[in-house]
Amino acid sequence: MADHAVSPRGDGAAEALLEAPAQEEMDATPPPAPGCRAQAREALEGLGTILVCTIMGLVLIPLGLPAFLLVGTxxxxxxxYEGCGGNRRDWTLFVVGADKPDNVSEQCNRxxxxxxxxMRGQGLWPNFLYRFRNNHPVFGICGCEFGHPFSPVERTGLLVLLLSFAYFxxxxxxxxSDYVDTHEHWNDRQRWLWIGCYSLSCITLPSMLLQAVLKYFALLDYQYVLNKYGYFAKVRAERCRAFAKQFCMDRGLGVERPPARRPQGGFKLFDCNCLEQCCKLNDACKACHNNCEDGQAQTVNSLFASLFAGIAFAGSCLFVVFGVRLDLEASExxxxxxxxxxxxxxxxxxPLQDTVKFLVLWQYQHWEGPRYxxxxxxxxxxxxxSVEMHQFFCLLDRDADxxxxxxxMSSAVRSLLHQDLSEEGWANLLRELDADQDGQLSLREIEAIRSEFAAKAGWWMPPVAQ
Structure with missing residues (x-):
């Protein structure tokens, strides 16, 4: 009986003892050697890593070293400049330009x-002159607005790069041209087509393209900042609110509220300064967050400026070196x-292409004819x-019907003037603008004050023919 009772456990133990050495032998077996395909893959990956590092070094060292030298200088x-009594901020704006929309004027951002x-409110000619002196590759160095994101130093680097490219x-x-003169199979017409058009096709047009591309990448970060901060939406909302307030005041839509009676005794919730402290804390948190974002934007702006300086300096050096070599060998x-x-x-x-572009865009952005x-x-x-007038109307039209x-209008007057709506003022407003006499004002009826809105909000309107 004892033997029969122990035998099942004994058999299991024996099986475990028999399996254990097999497992140990399996663990002790060395892993199989990698095949030729795996070794080739690892070799290619290593070679690719070396090539990528080499290419990055060849690209970053020629650009990074000049950028480091220029930034240090x-x-x-x-x-x-600061030691001589100058302002460090003015120097930064001169070297790298503004990194935030609030650091320059609205017309520069526009x-x-x-x-x-x-220049809002100005006509075609003043705006054309402003655009010309802020964007011309030569006159813009001295004529651009102070603090322009494309700084005078960056413009100078771009001009040096363009001149060195033209020299090369x-x-x-x-x-x-010397090669053509020594080979008689080039006739006079072929020579004129190549030599005569070379300045246009191989110097002028590539220089314009190079200028446009480099300027685009130099200002790409600032364009992102403009969209990120919602600059134009913010200033448009401020103008609409200011005009709405002036609109209500000019037409006498507000009347002073009677003084409110304050309850005597008891606990007054709003007498406690807790709400004020919470608002101050919220404002401090927003200011801290904005400062962090401003620091990041300034860092990115400096990085872009340094990279742009490195590209301009390295490219100028290369073009000048090759150009000097060709100049020494040339006969002209x-x-x-x-x-x-x-x-x-x-x-x-x-100037020709910029003038044509400005005139076309001016007509396109101020089009008053039929639309599709x-x-x-x-x-x-x-x-x-028109867009801003519609936003002004939506500011008053609370239910968007x-x-x-x-x-x-009563709700708008309370919000803008902190007053009650005057019945007399509302009646006068209806007599002035309510063309269909339905007791309400539509957007089409509000369009009657378009010239007033343009004058007070600072927009240009085409002259009306007499």
């Missing part, structure tokens, strides 16, 4: 966003070709004056 000059009416391309032209004057190519760029083609709907959007879009009632 500018920082040293900034210390000297010009950066591609709005032709940068002019050397190529002269060298090829290279600088004459440089003057022709850059002169066509800076003083003929660039394409993919759910109006083409051309409504002018900024397209009609401004007496109750909504």
């Amino acid at each position: 500018m920082d040293l000059l900034g210390n000297v 010009d950066m966003a591609g709005m032709t009416e940068a 391309m002019a050397g190529l032209k002269v060298k090829f 004057d290279v600088w004459r070709e440089v003057c022709i190519g850059t002169g066509m760029n800076f003083f003929f083609l660039w 709907v394409l993919f759910g959007k109006e083409i051309p879009p409504r002018s900024e004056l 397209g009609l401004l009632s007496q109750e909504e």
Whole structure:
């Protein structure tokens, strides 16, 4: 009986003892050697890593070293300027430009966003001159607005890069001209087509393209900041609120409220300063958050400026080195070709294309004729004056039904003037604007004060023909 009772456990133990050595032998077995395919994959991955690191080093070292030298030099000059009594902030704006929309004027931000009416309320000619002196590659160095995101230092670097590029391309032209002169199979017409059009096709147009691309990337971070802060939406809302307040005051829509009676004795919840302290704490948290974001934006802006400086400096050095080599081997004057190519760029083609672009955009952004709907959007879009007038109407039209009632105007007067609506003022307003006499005001009826809105909100309107 004892043997039969122990045998099952004994058999299990024996099986465990038999399996254990097999498991130990399995653990002691060395892993199989990797195959040829795995070794080749690892070798290719290692080679790819080395190539990527090499390429990054070849790209970053030529750009990073000049950028480091230029940034260090500018920082040293900034210390000297500050030591002579200058303001460090002014020096920063001169070197890298503004990094926040609030650091420059509204007209500068509007010009950066591609709005032709940068100087609101001014006509075509003043806005064209403002655009020209802030965007021309040569005159913009001294004529741009102080604090412009595309700073004078960055403009100077871009100009040096364009001149060195033109110098290199002019050397190529002269060298090829010598080659053509020594080969008789080029007839006079072929020579004129190549040599005569070279300045336009290989110096002027590439210089304009290079300028546009580098300026776009130099200002890409600032464009992002403009959208991130919602700058234009904020200033538009402030203008609409200010005009709505002035609109109510001019038409006598408000009347003083009777003094409210305060309850005597008892606990007064709003006499406690807890609410005020909470508001102050909330404002402090918002200010801290904005400061952190401003610091990040300033860091990114400085990084972009340093990278731009490195590209301009390294590219200029390369073009000058190769250009000097070609100049020494050329039989003609290279600088004459440089003057022709850059002169066509800076003083003929660039002003011509910018003028045409400005005039087309001005008509497009101030179009008052019929519009068409394409993919759910109006083409051309409504002018900024019309958009802002619609926002002013929506500020008063609380229920967004397209009609401004007496109750909504009463709520707007309480919000804007902290007063009650005057019955007499509302009746006068209806007599002035309510064309269909339904006791309410529509957007079409509000359009009757379009000229008043444009004058007080600071928008340009085309002159009315007499």
